[in-house]
Amino acid sequence: MKLSELRDFHAGRPAAVLGGGPSLTVDLARLPAGCVLIAVNYHAFYHCQPEYMVYLDDPLQEPEMMRVIRTKKVTKVCPDSEYGGNVKMDVKYWRGNVSSTTATWLALWMGCDPVLLCGMDLYQGKTKHCHAPHKDVPAFHYPLADHLRTWQEEARNSIPHPERVRVMSGPLRIVFPLYEADYALES
Numbered sequence: 008m009k010l011s012e013l014r015d016f017h018a019g020r021p022a023a024v025l026g027g028g029p030s031l032t033v034d035l036a037r038l039p040a041g042c043v044l045i046a047v048n049y050h051a052f053y054h055c056q057p058e059y060m061v062y063l064d065d066p067l068q069e070p071e072m073m074r075v076i077r078t079k080k081v082t083k084v085c086p087d088s089e090y091g092g093n094v095k096m097d098v099k100y101w102r103g104n105v106s107s108t109t110a111t112w113l114a115l116w117m118g119c120d121p122v123l124l125c126g127m128d129l130y131q132g133k134t135k136h137c138h139a140p141h142k143d144v145p146a147f148h149y150p151l152a153d154h155l156r157t158w159q160e161e162a163r164n165s166i167p168h169p170e171r172v173r174v175m176s177g178p179l180r181i182v183f184p185l186y187e188a189d190y191a192l193e194s
């Protein structure tokens with residue numbers, strides 16, 4: 008499959024970009040029906056079966072991610088094809104510096120509206136993930152400002168239709184509006 012073939016593939020459908028933060032389970036319960044589910048790395052597979060998985064990390068460094076890549080039926084989007092992606096990146100896309108930024112770009116590229124950011128706690132607080140920790144999961148202790156910088160400085164100029172992005176919870180509400188259930192009525 009080519010990335011160019013995914014343009015507007017889900018036009019008008021809501022999408023949920025599923026991060027791995029502890030708020031993911033609560034955010035999943037609030038999603039509107041019919042959401043396209045896009046996993047950021049592998050964390051969401053503990054709670055649901057996403058249609059897409061976006062990852063920039065080397066799965067050889069994370070055995071649990073490699074297990075998901077090998078065993079789950081999912082469209083894998085990874086710019087580095089040697090890491091198991093099955094979508095050819097044949098158009099210019101926004102990589103950002105983390106998998107969640109590329110996953111958000113993908114949802115917007117596919118025409119999704121709204122694009123809901125879920126489980127994006129940006130590694131703040133004592134609990135970092137929506138599942139029990141693995142020894143292969145790196146501990147991120149970057150200040151919040153470092154995580155927000157990419158979204159604040161690049162996202163609005165690098166993603167198509169940033170006005171479609173909503174946040175279910177967490178620190179990215181500094182950058183994007185919170186999701187309201189009646190969003191679809193306003194559009």
